[in-house]
Each structure stands twice: as structure tokens, then as C-alpha cells.
């Protein structure tokens with residue numbers, strides 16, 4: 001499991017940060033006008049923030065000290081107005097920033113998901129669902145926080161700091177310099193904290209990633225967990241991961257609990273200096289009381305931006321790592337793509353030919369995520385590939401339209417791999433696959449798969465109504481067509497007896513239906529698709545005898561007029577097949593009909609006596 005634990009394992013950036021940020025801008029660009037608006041608002045609110053201490057100074061000096069009621073009133077009203085304007089501006093600035101962030105993230109999520117839909121099976125072989133989901137949930141969130149808060153706030157913070165320092169120097173440079181004595185302390189504290197915090201927060205993210213991966217694994221495998229009574233082991237694993245997360249979080253919190261009071265302490269030292277030395281200068285008549293007040297107010301506003309910047313640094317780092325992971329997905333090219341200028345394959349009659357097909361799966365390292373822009377063909381891996389044994393070796397076969405082919409052989413012989421190649425889920429390293437004489441690698445992928453329907457062993461039902469599950473076979477099928485197909489396979493009979501008939505909700509995976517019922521639904525779905533080529537992975541689990549007969553009748557309907565490849569486990573299916581292909585260690589070792597192969601007394605005969613006959617009789 002550690003091999004695939006990619007989430008948060010490593011936050012060292014592979015791409016230059018400028019590239020990452022540049023790519024991030026791509027997602028904000030559509031909202032550039034709104035962004036400009038936000039920046040203008042940000043300038044105005046920052047200016048208002050800097051002006052209000054000045055108004056207090058004037059109120060004191062020109063109103064209070066000069067005993068001028070009118071001036072006092074004027075400046076109080078102005079103070080109110082400026083602060084009101086600042087808060088109103090801030091409201092629009094914040095909301096629009098959130099708006100941009102949310103929209104940008106929505107677009108990023110859409111792009112990641114569409115990419116997932118495009119990526120080839122080999123990608124799915126080497127990536128865990130939990131990790132892939134984390135790109136769309138956690139990583140996108142990190143990004144949204146970043147876009148929403150970090151960018152504009154960072155600019156605002158820097159402007160505020162510069163503005164305050166400038167204002168203080170203008171008022172009284174001597175006092176300003178004296179006050180800024182606290183700056184080195186502040187910088188030292190921040191650097192100290194940053195160093196440790198970066199490490200601690202990274203540990204937190206890593207622990208959270210590990211926790212969610214553990215959780216995902218346990219939940220996804222709950223049937224196995226409970227069947228093997230491994231709850232205790234899972235409990236321990238979960239507790240370990242959760243405890244690690246707790247420890248990491250507390251360590252980060254402990255550090256934070258030193259930093260923030262530290263900042264406050266330093267700011268009080270600054271205040272004390274201003275009150276003490278500033279007060280003396282006021283007494284000596286070198287400084288007005290109003291200026292002293294303005295100084296205190298400025299100082300008060302000085303430390304928030306620093307604290308904020310120190311916090312943002314961490315967000316920035318997390319966001320950069322998240323962005324990189326997201327970009328890696330977006331930059332991954334599907335291994336199998338249409339060749340330039342590929343045309344769709346017209347509806348075929350159904351002849352299938354494999355010519356000297358050899359194939360091996362790529363290693364995990366070969367499925368590179370995009371950083372180098374390429375995929376699949378890592379040079380060193382390609383060189384090593386020769387040493388790998390082929391899962392299929394020089395497989396040739398020819399099937400006439402409408403024929404049924406039964407694939408038999410031990411587990412791991414390569415039967416599933418062979419049919420996956422027919423669907424072009426993987427591409428053979430050598431050899432050709434032809435449908436009606438056309439090499440399927442030269443036409444569009446979609447048009448090849450459109451000619452085929454799959455009846456997988458696990459039936460692949462979705463958590464929706466039976467009707468919608470059936471319609472998955474052909475999206476534009478009418479309710480009547482769906483019912484007609486169900487009548488043909490015999491699924492109709494049991495469906496109408498369900499509480500809500502065709503509108504009965506199926507649990508994900510169809511866990512509330514019997515094996516036979518799930519199979520019938522899966523058959524009906526394939527029948528609706530009306531493919532030229534059918535691929536069926538026969539369920540190994542046996543169904544009761546009545547259903548067995550029903551299944552055979554349904555299968556009969558499904559097979560008529562189509563070319564079919566069946567990974568066969570039932571003797572009844574094999575006996576009916578036009579060709580039985582016996583596979584062993586990636587090679588076709590025998591072919592013929594059931595009788596011919598029995599008579600030959602070779603591989604098939606041995607397989608038959610050892611497995612098939614027994615499984616049929618039981």
C-alpha cells in the first residue's frame with residue numbers, strides 16, 4: 001500500500017513555483033474584470049484603513065486641543081464615513097473574491113473529472129480511488145482557500161505595512177524609528193515560527209491524508225473486513241492513524257499557541273515605547289497628542305498583517321503542492337487516444353481477428369503523471385519492458401460474425417486481458433486486432449466501443465432505479481423499448497413483482513437483488529445496447545436450477561446474431577460455443593469445439609475432468 005500512498009507523502013515541488021502560479025492564473029483569467037474590481041476595492045479599503053488614524057489625530061489636535069467643536073464634529077463624522085466606506089468596500093471585495101475562488105474551483109473540479117473520464121484503464125490500475133477523489137475534494141479546497149484569501153490579502157497586507165511605516169515616518173521619524181526597534185524582534189519570531197510551523201503543518205496534512213486513505217480502504221473493503229472478522233485489526237489501524245493525526249495537530253497547535261501571544265507581546269512592547277517616549281515628546285512639546293494617538297492606532301494595525309502573512313505562507317505552500325498534484329492529473333495524457341484523422345468505424349457485421357497479438361501490462365512507474373508532459377513511455381521502463389513476460393504471447397484467432405467463442409483456462413491465463421484488448425482498454429505492444437477487417441487502432445475509440453456491450457461478472461449496477469440501470473445500455477431507449485428488452489431476457493417477470501416495479505431503487509452494486517436477478521438486469525442492459533460484439537464474463541457463483549434455465553434462455557436471446565466472447569465457467573455455455581479457445585500462460589494452447597477438444601485428450605480434457613465437469617454437476 002505504501003507504493004501508492006501518494007497523497008501528501010511528499011510536498012517537494014517538481015515544478016517551478018512560477019509555472020504553478022502561472023497555470024493557476026489560467027483559471028482566474030475568465031474573471032479578470034471582476035478581479036480588477038476586487039483589486040481596486042482592495043486599494044480603496046486599504047487607503048481608508050490608513051486614513052482613519054489620521055482623522056483621529058486631526059480630531060484631537062484640531063478639535064480637542066484647539067477646543068473647536070465644529071472641527072471635532074467634522075472629524076468624527078468623517079471618521080464614521082471612512083470606516084463605513086471601508087467596511088462596505090470590504091464586503092464587496094470579500095464576496096467577489098469568494099465568488100471568483102468558488103467559480104475557479106468549480107472549473108478545476110470539472111476539468112479533473114472530465115480528465116478522469118478520458119484516462120485509460122492503465123491509469124486506474126495504478127491510482128487509488130481515494131487519492132483520485134482527494135484531487136477533486138481536498139486539493140481543490142486548498143486551492144480555493146488560496147485563490148480566495150491568499151492572493152488579495154497578501155497584496156493588501158504588504159500595502160498596509162508599507163503604508164503604516166511611511167505614515168509613521170512622515171509624522172515623526174524619530175519616534176517611528178524608535179518604535180520600529182520591535183521590528184527585528186518581530187522578524188526573528190516570525191522566522192523561528194515559520195521554520196517550525198511549515199514542518200508541523202506538513203506533518204498534519206500527511207497525517208490527515210493517511211487517515212483518509214486508511215478510512216477509505218476499510219470502508220471500501222467492509223465486506224471482506226467483516227467476513228474475515230478483521231474488525232479488530234481495522235480498529236487498531238484506524239486508531240493508529242487517528243492518533244498520529246491528533247499528535248501532529250496538537251504539535252502544530254502548541255506552536256501556534258506560542259506564536260500568537262508572542263506577536264501580541266511584541267506589539268505591547270511597541271505600544272509601551274510609543275506611550276513612554278512619545279508621551280515624553282508630547283510633554284516636551286515636540287509632538288502633538290493627536291499624533292501620539294495616531295501612532296498608537298497605526299501600531300495597533302501593524303501587527304495583524306504580519307501575523308496574517310506568516311499564516312499565509314503555509315497556505316501558499318499547501319496550495320502550491322495541491323496545485324501541482326492537480327496539474328499532474330490535468331497534464332496526464334490518456335495512454336490510448338484516437339490517432340490524428342481517425343474516422344469512426346461504421347456499424348460492423350461482427351467478424352473479429354487477432355493477428356500475432358502480444359501484450360504486457362505497464363509497470364506502475366510507467367504510468368507517469370504529467371510533470372514531463374509525456375505518459376506511458378518512460379525510456380528506462382521501455383528498455384526494461386523486454387524483460388517482462390508477456391501476458392499474451394502471439395495470440396491469433398479468427399471469429400466469423402455471429403459466432404460464440406468460449407475462452408477457458410486457469411485463472412491468470414490471460415482471458416480477461418484478451419477481451420480487454422478487444423475493447424481497446426489496453427493496446428497490444430505488437431500485432432493487430434481487426435473488426436470486419438479494419439484495424440481497431442486506426443479508427444476512433446468511441447466507435448469501437450459503441451459496437452460492443454459488456455456483461456461483467458460483478459454486473460456493475462448503479463445506485464438508481466432499475467429502469468435507469470437498464471437505460472445505461474442505450475441512453476435514448478424509451479420505456480417501452482426497455483420493457484420489451486426485459487421481456488425478452490425474462491427479467492420483466494421479477495421486476496414487476498418488485499415493490500415499485502421498474503422504478504425500484506437498486507443499491508449500489510445491486511446488493512439487494514439475487515445473483516440471478518443482477519445477471520438478468522445486466523443481460524437486458526446489454527441487449528438494449530444491441531451490440532455487434534458481446535463480451536461476457538460469466539459469473540462463477542452458481543445460481544439455483546430454475547434461474548439457471550432462465551439464464552440460459554436469456555443468454556440464448558442475447559447471443560443470437562452477435563459475435564460473442566465469453567469467459568466461460570459453465571459447461572452448458574462451453575458446449576454451445578462455436579469455438580472453444582483454451583488459454584494457458586498467455587498462449588492459446590488449443591482450439592476447437594467441446595467434442596473435438598475432448599477427443600484430443602489434451603489441455604482441455606484435463607481442465608474438463610479437473611474442474612468443469614465437477615462444477616457443472618454440483
Ligand code: ADP
Nearest residue numbers: 125361391409410411412413414415416417418
Ligand atoms: P484470467 O482472466 O485468465 O484469469 P487475466 O487476463 O486477468 O487472466 O490475467 C493475466 C495475467 O495478467 C495475470 O498474471 C495477471 O496477474 C496479470 N494482470 C491482469 N490484470 C492486470 C493489470 N491490470 N495490471 C497488471 N497485470 C495484470
